[in-house]
Amino acid sequence: MAKPARAPRKIVILTGAGISAESGIRTFRAEDGLWEEHRIEDVATPEGFEADPDLVLDFYNKRRAVSTGAQPNPAHIALAQLEADPRFEVLIVTQNVDDLHERGGARNVIHMHGSLYGAICHACKSRWPAPEIMRASDPCPECGQMATRPDIVWFGEIPYRMDEIWTALRAADLFVSIGTSGNVYPAAGFVQDAARAGVATLELNLDPSTGTSRFDECRHGPAATLVPEWVKEQLTQA
Template structure:
């Protein structure tokens, strides 16, 4: 591992599941009791803004009752101690990576504790309920919405992610299903650029065959073990 300098880490729902946050899809294709199409598309927001805003209000409020787990804490330790390049890309919209202390990271699918103005594009930290037609603090338009990347919208900071993958010596995917693109394609992009690829997951994912190595088990166990290995190589 001594030849590894630049690392890109992708985290998914399996990292936060051990903190008590529901994974993306449950039985029957439901997302925390709702069809994804009813709460996570631009069409849903236009058709029933009360439902969509209430759904994210509840998810935002639930963050106060959860805490970072050993996987978040281990990645924050890596962030503090790794002398080379590091980018943690999370598909999760919770703030558990930040609360654990990670700073070299980005939210490609948005963040629950942020609001986005659909009129002017301004973003704001937001911890409370966000009713439909809440006025934007910047432009006053009644257009604030959850700062969440809905299906059909382009994930955030893709150019930065792709640039990091181009420079990566190691790409690590943690707790992801391998089913949601474009994140599911990162392993092949990293491989094409010459990076080693490692999957840490509870079970084999749809993309497991693309990785050089897969380690199966709980993120709270595997991630601290891997971080220890990297920092003591």
Template sequence: MSAEKIVILTGAGISAESGLGTFRDEDGLWAQHRIEDVATPEGFAANPQLVHDFYNARRAQSVAATPNAAHQALARLEAAHPGEVLVVTQNVDGLHEAAGSKAVMHMHGALSGALCAACENRWPAPMVMAPSDPCPVCAKPTTRPDIVWFGEMPYDMDQIWDHLRAADLFVAIGTSGNVYPAAAFVQDAARYGAHTVELNLEASATISDFAEARFGKASEVVPAWVAEVLGT
């Protein structure tokens, strides 16, 4: 398989085998809270302590987690592929970078970042954040996780659309196909000529938009696909 520019979208499914839960896990962090309470600007305004507690727990989980074979395979692909490989991730963990990937765009932000809601200053997040934490620049107690919540615009969208429209190959890994704008990426990439592949545990909501699909654990299907792309 030959493709000069490869754009890869990753979702929660690629990190599930590293112990980081998805929205649908029955016993994970998300099952203990309503999305409206911990992943919206309104939820943060209503109870900032609850939101900080939730993301402090997620941050601790993320730091303790290690990349799995799928993350490692994508890092290997970036290192060995003669063209460009870009990972656009919906995940807020740092497992792609921990595995060695360098070209990573976090469209939904990252647990490793803190954001001032007043002046939009950004800085590395401490392990534990609280509503009273002052911004290092404006000193206001308006610190929040640098996470894109429901109802907010994902980061770097203009750049991401440009990358999608220049891609020879678009691959979605571990995504549900239920969250926009990411769910529209496959149609946009295909419209501009990319071959499209879904690698997933089960079919996503947008499976009919892909030219090709392979199902199974990310730790199995992703390394197999990468080996095929690299001809190894």
């Protein structure tokens, strides 16, 4: 009798700023607590945007330019290779607003905190691709109001596609967290959600994250080295 084909191994991978660090994109929580010389409340909250839309749009225009000039590193590329292997069913959930996973070849990516490459009208909620330079005076192509903002989830707002993420997480065989400090919820809680559902958990990060003790296994080092090593193990052991 023919052996039944083995079901693909389901892996949910959470990524944060650390995976893009070696592509030259700065992480958020440096020692000075500032984000590109700004307080987080000024540039990453709806209140900050209301107080000074030009400052906030300029901040994201600069971040978009940095992201566009950056290249995917071996960590992004290795995850795309894992995703392309039919023995695995991979979902990448990223907190990053750059597009380095996609440019590294990944297809199944959820941007839970939005994207630098999207614009949204905060009046009628329609979305369109972000121009290179976004201005507060840009009219919405749908309703004509001057209410353009980057399609980014700010503090106090609800991340995107959470039901889909939690469903995939609970059904996974393995949850891997890469390059995130574990300070921002709901992503910081994924390790507990996974553990509660009996899903194995692995941390790959430069330093121990805030939630490091909750993982079954932790490896600490730079993502561009650790991630390709881990992917190679998966591809050879499968």
